[in-house]
Amino acid sequence: MSVPVAIAVLLSRGAGAGVGQHAERGVMVPNRISTAFEESRITSNSPIQTLPQSLKEDSTRKEVCMSLLRKVLAATVASSALVLAIPGAGTAAQAQKPAAPAIARTTPAAAPISTSVAPKVKTMKLRKLYDYRLTVGYCVPSHSCDQFRVAKKHPSKAMKKLKSCFNCTFPVSGAPKKYPKKGQKLPLKACWFKKVCNAPVKFYPKGKYGWYFVAQKGHFDGKGSKVHFHWYQKKKVLYLRVWAYVANPSVPDSANKAGAHEAWSQFAKNMARSLT
Incomplete structure (x- = not known):
């Protein structure tokens, strides 16, 4: 009422x-x-x-x-x-009044993901050229090789000889007398070819009884090529393993293998003579 x-x-x-x-x-x-x-x-x-x-x-x-x-x-x-005082209470007119339309909230669209792939840096693939396992020994006499004397020595003995004088046994021209440091550049000259001699490399130690060279610009094997050296012992006899990976050699593989085999065989003979 x-x-x-x-x-x-x-x-x-x-x-x-x-x-x-x-x-x-x-x-x-x-x-x-x-x-x-x-x-x-x-x-x-x-x-x-x-x-x-x-x-x-x-x-x-x-x-x-x-x-x-x-x-x-x-x-x-x-x-x-x-x-x-009651929240939400009001007159009948207010109750019947339609609610204001909600303002639509639009979420900004995510930035499109680029499907383009970054250009790959061109790298020269290396391929294995050779893998030699040479006995550390020498012939007596050298011209007829009636007897082949081997070095029954531990690999540590060979490393000790090299560290006392590196170019005393290493047969490639341009090698230093002092044992190289890590990353040291060596201006080697591998002149077992008539027209090819330049073979600049950088020296890197590997393990207790080995090291490897990385070819630099101007090397006949191509920049980035690698040559590994490792001394090991088998039945008390000392051996030298040398294996190489080439990038883009400028000489035929046959000539390259022949020259490398001759040089590294001479290295094994030089070490055998110095140890016996």
């Missing part, structure tokens, strides 16, 4: 059944109150003391009605405040 309706009901119950117009001053006054004032004006000069019983009852009812009206108004205000 709304507040105006409640007030109307309370006033109708508290003031009496009928409401009339007072003749004087054109004011709307209840009939009983008007009659009471007429009687009090005739019988007494004190309107408060001589009010009839009906007027007193009407005054009491009026106070009761006003008290009830105040309570209704207080309850209505409290109820309205409670509705406003």
Whole structure:
């Protein structure tokens, strides 16, 4: 029930059944109150003391009605405040009001992944040219080789000889006397060919009893080629293994193999003589 309706009901119950117009001053006054004032004006000069019983009852009812009206108004205000305080509460119009459309959030598209492959760096493939296993020995006499004397020595003995004097047994021109250091460039001259001599390399140790050369620019085997050396022992006899990988040789493989075999065989003979 709304507040105006409640007030109307309370006033109708508290003031009496009928409401009339007072003749004087054109004011709307209840009939009983008007009659009471007429009687009090005739019988007494004190309107408060001589009010009839009906007027007193009407005054009491009026106070009761006003008290009830105040309570209704207080309850209505409290109820309205409670509705406003509840989260999400609102009028029927607010409940029926359609919600604002949500703003679409667009996720930025991921950057396309490039499928292109980085260009490969061209590298020269190495191929194995030879692999020699030479007995460390020499012929006596050298011209007829009636006897072949072998070096029954440990590989460490050969390395010790090389470290005391590298070019004393190593047969290629341009080798230093002092044992090379790691990464040291050696200006070797392999002149077992008539027109080819330049064979610059860099020295790198490998293990306890070996090393390898890496060909530099201008080498007849091609830059990046490798030659490995390794001393080992078998049945107490010392052996030298030499194997090579070439990149782009400028000489025929047959000539290259023949020249290498001759040079490394001489290396084994030189070491055998120095150890026996």
